[in-house]
Amino acid sequence: MxxxxxxxxxxxxxxxxxxxxxxxxxxxxxxxxxxxxxxxxxxxxxxxxxxxxxxxxxxxxxxxxxxxxxxxxxxxxxxxxxxxxxxxxxxxxxxxxxxxxxxxxxxxxxxxxxxxxxxxxxxxxxxxxxxxxxxxxxxxxxxxxxxxxxxxxxxxxxxxxxxxxxxxVDVTDFLKAFHEEGEPFFVTIGRFEPGKRLDLAVRLSSMSGVRGVIVGSMESDSYMKKLVRLSRELKADVQFLPNLPRNSLIELMGKASVYFHPTLGEHFGIPIVEAMAAGLVPIVPRESGGFEIVPEFSYNNLEEASELVKKGLNTPASTRRELKDKALSFxxxxxxxxxxxxxxxxxx
Structure with a gap:
C-alpha cells in the first residue's frame, strides 16, 4: 500500500x-x-x-x-x-x-x-x-x-x-519543568512578527503591573524594535528573548506562573498545551481554538486578561495539576x- x-x-x-x-x-x-x-x-x-x-x-x-x-x-x-x-x-x-x-x-x-x-x-x-x-x-x-x-x-x-x-504536542520536556508554585511573572511565546500581536503582551504587563517575558523566533527586526519602543513608552516590565534555545525555554517555563496567549484566531495553540504541562495557567483569547482547551481562562479584552493574569499568580497547586493532566491528552x-x-x- x-x-x-x-x-x-x-x-x-x-x-x-x-x-x-x-x-x-x-x-x-x-x-x-x-x-x-x-x-x-x-x-x-x-x-x-x-x-x-x-x-x-x-x-x-x-x-x-x-x-x-x-x-x-x-x-x-x-x-x-x-x-x-x-x-x-x-x-x-x-x-x-x-x-x-x-x-x-x-x-x-x-x-x-x-x-x-x-x-x-x-x-x-x-x-x-x-x-x-x-x-x-x-x-x-x-x-x-x-x-x-x-x-x-x-x-x-x-x-x-x-x-x-x-x-x-510533545509535552515530555515540559512535564520535567512542572511546578506547583511559580515566580510572579508571565511568559508569552510567538514569532516576532505583527501577526502574532505580541504588543498585547507588552500592554498587558503595563496594565497589570505583572512582569512579562516574550519568547519567539526572530522574523522581523523592525517589529522587535517597535515592541522595545512600546515597552519604554508604557514603562512596562518586559524582557524580550528572541531565538531562545529550547532547553532555556523549558527552564524559563519551570519558573513562571502564567502563560499569556495574545493571538486572535489561532486555530489551536501548541504553546498553550506546553505551558499547561509545565504547570502554568494559560490565559487565552475567547476568539481562538485555545478557548476550547481552557474556556475557564479565556478573555475578550485586555482588561479581562489583566485580571486573569493577576489571579493566575496565586492559582492553587491542585489546579496546576489538573492543567498538567489535561495537557497529557494532547x-x-x-x-x-x-x-x-x-x-x-x-x-x-
Whole structure:
C-alpha cells in the first residue's frame, strides 16, 4: 500500500504543521504503509522518506501558493490514498481517496492577518479565484480539522463537515519543568512578527503591573524594535528573548506562573498545551481554538486578561495539576491513534 503525504514544506523550526507532518510520517511507518512525500520544492528537513517535487530547488517563499502547486508533483503519483497536510483541497480525489488534515481556511471570517491587512488580502486574491474548485474537491474528500474552531471555519468556506483531531504536542520536556508554585511573572511565546500581536503582551504587563517575558523566533527586526519602543513608552516590565534555545525555554517555563496567549484566531495553540504541562495557567483569547482547551481562562479584552493574569499568580497547586493532566491528552500517541482510526476506516 502506498500513501502520499502532501505538504508544502517541512521547516527546521518547531511548528504545529511540522509536528503533524512528522507524527503522520511516523504513524504510517509504524503501520507498514509505504510512504512518499509530495512537495512543490524539496523538503527543508529530511524525514528519511522518498519524495517527489515539482521543482529541484528549495524555496521558502510563497507559502500558500506552494501548497496549491504541490498538486503538480502529487498528481504524478499513484497511491492508495493521499494524506494532505496542507489544509487546501487541491484536486486529487480523481486519483485516489483524499484525506485532508487542516486548519481554518485563510478565506474564512476567523480573525487573521489575511483579512485585516490589504497587503495580505491582495496576496490571497489569486487563491480566492480557485475557491469554487476547492469546494468541489472538499465535497469529494475526507476532512479532518485540528480543532472545533477550525472545523467551523471549514464548514463556512467549503461547506463540508470535518472530524476534529487535535494536533500532536510533545509535552515530555515540559512535564520535567512542572511546578506547583511559580515566580510572579508571565511568559508569552510567538514569532516576532505583527501577526502574532505580541504588543498585547507588552500592554498587558503595563496594565497589570505583572512582569512579562516574550519568547519567539526572530522574523522581523523592525517589529522587535517597535515592541522595545512600546515597552519604554508604557514603562512596562518586559524582557524580550528572541531565538531562545529550547532547553532555556523549558527552564524559563519551570519558573513562571502564567502563560499569556495574545493571538486572535489561532486555530489551536501548541504553546498553550506546553505551558499547561509545565504547570502554568494559560490565559487565552475567547476568539481562538485555545478557548476550547481552557474556556475557564479565556478573555475578550485586555482588561479581562489583566485580571486573569493577576489571579493566575496565586492559582492553587491542585489546579496546576489538573492543567498538567489535561495537557497529557494532547500527546503524540493520542494523535496517531485517532488519525489512524479515521484512515483505516476510510481505506478499508
Amino acid at each position: 502506498k500513501s502520499t503525504i502532501v505538504i508544502h514544506r517541512v521547516t527546521k523550526s518547531v511548528s504545529g504543521e511540522g509536528n503533524v507532518v512528522r507524527a503522520s510520517a511516523e504513524l504510517l511507518r509504524e503501520r507498514g504503509v509505504e510512504t512518499t512525500l509530495a512537495t512543490f520544492s524539496p523538503p527543508l528537513d529530511d524525514l528519511g522518506l522518498p519524495h517527489v517535487s515539482a521543482v529541484p530547488f528549495k524555496l521558502r517563499l510563497f507559502d500558500k501558493y506552494q501548497r496549491v502547486l504541490t498538486c503538480i508533483s502529487a498528481r504524478r503519483t499513484k497511491p492508495d490514498f493521499f494524506l494532505n497536510i496542507t489544509a487546501i483541497p487541491i484536486p486529487l480525489s480523481d486519483i485516489a481517496t483524499h484525506i485532508i488534515y487542516g486548519v481554518a481556511p485563510e478565506f474564512s471570517s476567523v480573525p487573521s492577518k489575511y483579512n485585516t491587512s490589504w497587503i495580505w488580502m491582495a496576496y490571497l486574491l489569486p487563491l480566492r479565484g480557485l475557491l469554487k474548485r476547492f469546494r468541489e474537491e472538499a465535497r469529494r474528500s475526507v476532512f479532518i480539522a485540528n480543532s472545533a474552531y477550525s472545523s467551523k471555519a471549514i464548514r463556512e468556506i467549503y461547506g463540508v463537515e470535518s472530524t476534529v483531531v487535535y494536533p500532536p 500527546d503524540r500517541r493520542n494523535f496517531k491513534e485517532k488519525l489512524w482510526n479515521i484512515i483505516d476506516e476510510v481505506i478499508r
